[in-house]
Amino acid sequence: MREITYTEAAREALTEQMAVDPSIFVVGEGIGERGGNFNTTLGLYEKYGPMRLRDTPIVERGFVGMCAGAAMTGTRPVVDFMFIDFILDSMGELLNQISKIQYMSSGRIKMPIVLRGCIGIGGAAATHHSGSYYPLFVHIPGFRVALPSTPYDAKGLLKTALTGDDPVLFLEHKLLLNRRGPVPEEEYKLPFGQAAVAREGSDATVVALAVMAPKALAVCDELAKEGLDIEVIDPRTLAPLDMGTILESVRKTGRLLIADETFGPCGIGAEISAQVMEESFDDLDAPIARLNGAHTPTPYSPSLESAIIPDNVAIAKAIRDLVAE
Amino acid sequence: MREITYTEAAREALTEQMAVDPSIFVVGEGIGERGGNFNTTLGLYEKYGPMRLRDTPIVERGFVGMCAGAAMTGTRPVVDFMFIDFILDSMGELLNQISKIQYMSSGRIKMPIVLRGCIGIGGAAATHHSGSYYPLFVHIPGFRVALPSTPYDAKGLLKTALTGDDPVLFLEHKLLLNRRGPVPEEEYKLPFGQAAVAREGSDATVVALAVMAPKALAVCDELAKEGLDIEVIDPRTLAPLDMGTILESVRKTGRLLIADETFGPCGIGAEISAQVMEESFDDLDAPIARLNGAHTPTPYSPSLESAIIPDNVAIAKAIRDLVAE
Amino acid sequence: MSSDDITLNSQQLLPLYRMMALIRRTEEQLARSHQMGLVPGPCHTYVGEEAIAAGVCAKLRDDDVVFSTHRGHGHALAKGVSPRAVAAELFGKATGCSQGRGGSMHLFAPEIGLMGTSGIVGPSILQGAGAGYSFKLLGSDQVSVAFFGDGAVSNGAFHEGLNLAAIWDLPVIFVCEDNMYATEVPFREATRVQDVAERASVSYDMAAVCVDGNDVLAVRQASEAAVARARAGEGPSLIECKTYRTRPHAEGMRDGGYRTDEEMAAWKRRDPIASYGAWLLENGHASEGGLEAIEAEVNATVDEAIEFARSSPFPDPATASDFIFSAGV
């Protein structure tokens, strides 16, 4: 199968859907002629023109609120935040309007809006350009949250986002954007709420999110040489969250680590841990472990930045500790 | 000891501190002459005048961002949001600025700002006036989060907030505002990160937040008649969170329920559950249970509203189930 | 009362009167119901401001859309939502226009273009602009209307929303209902520049007029021009309506202190319904009997609606979490 990058895969999903659905339009800063800070829309302006690739002033609240009104009236906006950090000025529109209007209108109004942005720590981007924020959108009812880690998943999940009628956060880790992977030329979609078992194993289960998925896979390949047989699960969407696949794996392995770059407190790991506790307490042979980035704003200096994110050594240690429990 | 209401207790803390610290000022809509929608500042305008009780236009982002600048330059702003739902338009100022500036400036700038508002479901306030949102501020580093459930705690914690140098969310559940309780006339403060064991017991531990604390206490008094001896813990602050007291209790009882009106996913219950799992797995005689409000926007009609919040019957059932496990 | 619009005949004039009377009667009955404990949540009435909703919506089609505020009963009624559906919603009943999920501040009837009222100040402006974007992209001649109070004018949503609509020439009508107060904070303290239309034109280069919001014909005329502009693809407009609410901010709230008795009395003398009625009579567009008949019909309709609301069932608690997501995914 041909290999393309993560960004190319997501862009393919977008351009293919824009070709078949004239109600899709994209807003963002520099997503027009320039093609997006991360090349998310490269070449699309030439095809679809300024009404559908709409460069905006720096008004995140304004264009998100505007896109809510557009989604309510027959079009499908895609908001391209560039860095997801810029989403924060629009939280009122997101949490009080976009997530609630389907409910408040008893399903008579749809809210087909895709909110995409680049997440994660890396490249000394410092604290205003390194956020992730997905646990917030899992906590609040009304959002779908997609967090693909491969080009294949990026394309398939974005297609689903662009054809569904719900608000979707589509989050792309900055260190994944240029990774290549196999993506079929044929049309496909990936359903939300279906985790990928990225690696089968029987000694322990690692649930790994976003950039932690390739990291965990690399670590587990190393650990296999030590005789450790680890299962790696990438949930791919956090809302809905495929607990079935995770529980099934834990029933098999009895041990669970959740590896997530962003903050631990009230995070995804906490939620998965609590649910496994509730559903599968007796299957556990060891306490569930969480591995998270430090609970701190992101520092700039490489010496500090690398100190706050779990690296391969930390992942390997967490897995060894878990298996040793 | 004299008994006063929750609102009176918090107001006492504020007026006493304003008397000794001329750098404290309050901003909000209707907190001047009117004394606040919830009487949070009743009578203070007459004492301290318009520079210190500052009625604002409806610009939540504007006045929060402004107060950040004020806190950085020698004053102590108190932002009175009325309903905490209105905080959302200021999330950028909160999450990208207020929570980060002490860190980014290596501690050379302080951020003594208190953000207060009314939370919770009740009185058919519907979905734009029923939010709680505290898990978001526990997830993000840089905030103190106080959630008092009694007049005594309200006064003591607000004093601490008003004398510390960190950003504090001070959240008052709407159904607690008029509850009365003993409050000493003498000066006192309550440290952050110190839970209250509101009721001692040995059969199970219930961690109960905000309005769930008095509810749980009432339920446990009833259950005592059935011979169930339940410990009730109110963490009082969620950041920092006094895990020591919770763990100690769980070591004694072996059983834990976290009762929280707001959403479950990535909530406080998930975090407590995960931490107990990590620290005290072997002490558990049953899986940790969570009792939360439904994961849904808040409906208006009383018949729907009451269906989404855990009532005393639900609390009693959750405790009985836990003990029966 | 002033109107240059000589083309109006009684077929157009009397429905304006009826709509204002219908809003007034509905509000008064809702206020009474609130006092009786039949409205479980908050209730912000539109009494004194009826001319704006009636005048603006008179020129709209069913497929034009309206985004409204916490004070939205009048907008809902003027857009065509029945008094039954509004009253039942405030009573928290399954027969309400939001099936009991919304209450006073969350009225929805998208099938006739009422895209929602909002308990949060500001979003109506942005969503209104967004509907305009949809219509422009889809090549439709539909028009979008955003209502908001003077309280929203200082908010960032006003600035961002007006600017976006202006630079992209969106078919949107921004209707500012300046009733001089945001709760009890006077507009003159919220800003040094109270002339909203001038701001819209100077800061955003938008077609903007200021009208007497208690003069239904003046509002209607401004709306007519704005709708025509929007349908013709000539971009957005702002209509600033100077008005006054003659009841408290919300039912059950104290109303003292911030407004003088004289101010209130002066505005009551300028009641939009009474003054329009007088103008209709003076100009021979209606007889006393004719107006009384309208009022009688309206009163009966509203009273029946209240009874309908009272006797309707509450929603089934089992449905409390329905409709969060579309069925599709």
Next chain:
Amino acid sequence: MSSDDITLNSQQLLPLYRMMALIRRTEEQLARSHQMGLVPGPCHTYVGEEAIAAGVCAKLRDDDVVFSTHRGHGHALAKGVSPRAVAAELFGKATGCSQGRGGSMHLFAPEIGLMGTSGIVGPSILQGAGAGYSFKLLGSDQVSVAFFGDGAVSNGAFHEGLNLAAIWDLPVIFVCEDNMYATEVPFREATRVQDVAERASVSYDMAAVCVDGNDVLAVRQASEAAVARARAGEGPSLIECKTYRTRPHAEGMRDGGYRTDEEMAAWKRRDPIASYGAWLLENGHASEGGLEAIEAEVNATVDEAIEFARSSPFPDPATASDFIFSAGV
């Protein structure tokens, strides 16, 4: 170059030249360092806009405060942060003004009133207003300055911040650096009204002027008036500075497409340092040798600063989570 300010003598004139030269040299060396991989993160230079920071900050005291943007090196230097501390910060070193926590977009030196540069567009405007509130409440005569780009003008923070400062008469100076582009989006597409000073005066009733941002004396003079107004308790001002950045938005970014070569060349001919230098010579305020001596001193200072940055240690990884909270609680 134009100045009515006849009171200026060379003691005041030459430091302006030096400051602009210092900013220019620092930026050029940082850009070079970025190309060499010595600046690990982003780097937005101020080349072409030096007259604004130099002119505005010339009139500030150490205890006046400045809130700045992603393009903040010039503001930091003009407020008195040493080139060493700025360069070391960009190199990610423990000796940087933010001890390596911040980088290009997060420069802090509160001890001399640099209250922070921000990677987010908008907050500087609000925080600037807030410092004004502090000074007014505390009865101090300190002044607060908020820098921001044309990109912030359409943002709600501009509207909310200016309005608050105006209604409360806060001692704040809003400095809009209009370099015609926000990244590659032209200001003329972001708004229909590019006259920022007129907006400030019409919409917020604020004292506002528009000056040539490449004319350091014009900027200085506007700043002088604004500072005097603020210190005297007469409220806020806005200074709109028309300027141009002659390097890409950020180092390493492509710069084609959105700007023409002619436009760039025209603005390069209006270089603020060269034109001020020429004016100084023409008017006998300096000799060629004098200016060269300044440049030589500046170059040596900056080169030493870069060397300092390069040889400084990285921060200790063990400190990565320090300072999130004050020690106090």
